[in-house]
Amino acid sequence: MNTITAISSQTKSANRGMPALKKLRVALFGFGVVGSGVWNILEHKRAEFRKRFGVDIEVGGICVKNLEKERSVALPAGLVTNNIADLTQDNSIDVVIELIGGRYEALDIIESALEGRKHVITANKLVLSHELPRLRTRADRQGVNLFYSASVCGSVPVLRALDELLIGDEILSLRGIVNGSTNYILTLMDDGLVSYSDAIVQAKEKGFLEADPTLDVSGQDAGQKLSVLTYHAFRKHLLPSEIITNGIEAITSEKVQAAKEAGKVLKLIASASRDRKTGEILASVGVEALDKTHLFAHTRDEFNALEIQTRHAGPQLLYGKGAGSLPTASAVVSDLVELLREL
Numbered sequence: 001m002n003t004i005t006a007i008s009s010q011t012k013s014a015n016r017g018m019p020a021l022k023k024l025r026v027a028l029f030g031f032g033v034v035g036s037g038v039w040n041i042l043e044h045k046r047a048e049f050r051k052r053f054g055v056d057i058e059v060g061g062i063c064v065k066n067l068e069k070e071r072s073v074a075l076p077a078g079l080v081t082n083n084i085a086d087l088t089q090d091n092s093i094d095v096v097i098e099l100i101g102g103r104y105e106a107l108d109i110i111e112s113a114l115e116g117r118k119h120v121i122t123a124n125k126l127v128l129s130h131e132l133p134r135l136r137t138r139a140d141r142q143g144v145n146l147f148y149s150a151s152v153c154g155s156v157p158v159l160r161a162l163d164e165l166l167i168g169d170e171i172l173s174l175r176g177i178v179n180g181s182t183n184y185i186l187t188l189m190d191d192g193l194v195s196y197s198d199a200i201v202q203a204k205e206k207g208f209l210e211a212d213p214t215l216d217v218s219g220q221d222a223g224q225k226l227s228v229l230t231y232h233a234f235r236k237h238l239l240p241s242e243i244i245t246n247g248i249e250a251i252t253s254e255k256v257q258a259a260k261e262a263g264k265v266l267k268l269i270a271s272a273s274r275d276r277k278t279g280e281i282l283a284s285v286g287v288e289a290l291d292k293t294h295l296f297a298h299t300r301d302e303f304n305a306l307e308i309q310t311r312h313a314g315p316q317l318l319y320g321k322g323a324g325s326l327p328t329a330s331a332v333v334s335d336l337v338e339l340l341r342e343l
């Protein structure tokens with residue numbers, strides 16, 4: 001880990017009795033839907049964090065793919081590169097926030113950051129679903145933190161809840177809606193407003209869909225999230241290929257309408273539980289027709305809901321926005337805050 005530098009020793013002597021203000025240098029990889037949201041929140045919160053934690057968060061660099069691209073949020077001048085190594089090899093960077101998505105380039109960024117003893121924050125469930133145990137071990141060995149709250153259920157702190165519950169209880173099962181974009185698509189179709197293909201266009205416009213929408217509509221994105229959830233709930237890593245996964249591609253307006261006439265609502269449900277006899281973890285993703293009075297039937301638009309069944313506390317329900325720029329960015333920033341608390 002890089003030494004977090006005190007901004008100046010003068011600050012300390014000038015403010016006798018006040019601790020020196022520390023500086024935390026952050027590199028932001030990706031300035032898309034989530035990355036630009038993180039930039040906006042950090043700009044807004046910087047003064048508050050300085051006051052509350054005594055740490056000045058400075059964005060030391062931003063890496064994007066296309067420097068010429070037109071953007072709704074302007075790239076801050078002087079901070080931008082399209083060369084990943086400019087930032088992963090920069091020894092003055094303390095924290096890498098990986099928000100480029102995809103698998104192998106993102107994995108390289110995370111691994112080189114850990115190698116350089118930088119803390120890592122990521123929202124990348126694709127990478128985590130394949131590499132989580134190995135990356136956690138690597139971070140531990142390097143003495144740095146690896147945080148990934150935003151990888152599952154966007155703004156909803158489901159992983160923290162599972163970690164807390166597991167301390168004094170036992171998780172029996174998980175079940176819920178963990179993909180905001182497909183839930184948004186199914187909601188539009190259920191309202192009878194649009195066809196499947198028009199709903200996809202609208203979800204894309206809202207920034208809810210992954211760069212490759214196949215990951216969402218095929219159920220793979222939900223499967224990757226379930227892999228991360230399962231690791232936290234049962235301490236068992238399941239590869240996405242070990243999760244029975246079906247998506248919403250075969251859902252038509254006619255099927256949604258037929259379900260509605262039968263008093264049902266179609267939802268993409270992820271679930272995992274431990275088999276009582278074998279101890280095996282069974283996990284799956286697929287469309288279910290739920291009674292219209294079911295709690296999940298009322299989980300609309302890009303919202304997520306997760307029911308956690310525990311041995312002692314019984315059922316717990318977590319609910320909130322599972323996709324979108326600021327909700328997801330807020331989870332990324334909450335990881336940064338957790339890091340600030342530990343400094």
Ligand SMILES: NC(=O)c1ccc[n+]([C@@H]2O[C@H](COP(=O)([O-])OP(=O)(O)OC[C@H]3O[C@@H](n4cnc5c(N)ncnc54)[C@H](OP(=O)(O)O)[C@@H]3O)[C@@H](O)[C@H]2O)c1
Nearest residue numbers: 030031032033034064065066099100101123124323324328
């Ligand atoms: N969107 C959501 O609601 C949501 C919710 C939860 C989690 N996530 C996760 O958050 C991550 C980011 O998602 P997003 O929606 O923000 O993606 P996005 O809008 O497609 O943005 C991706 C960003 O990464 C940059 N990038 C891509 N490849 C790069 C490369 N090789 N080198 C440098 N920069 C590169 C892009 O640069 P350019 O701008 O130049 O193209 C862009 O700024 C993903 O892991 C996703 O699964 C997203």
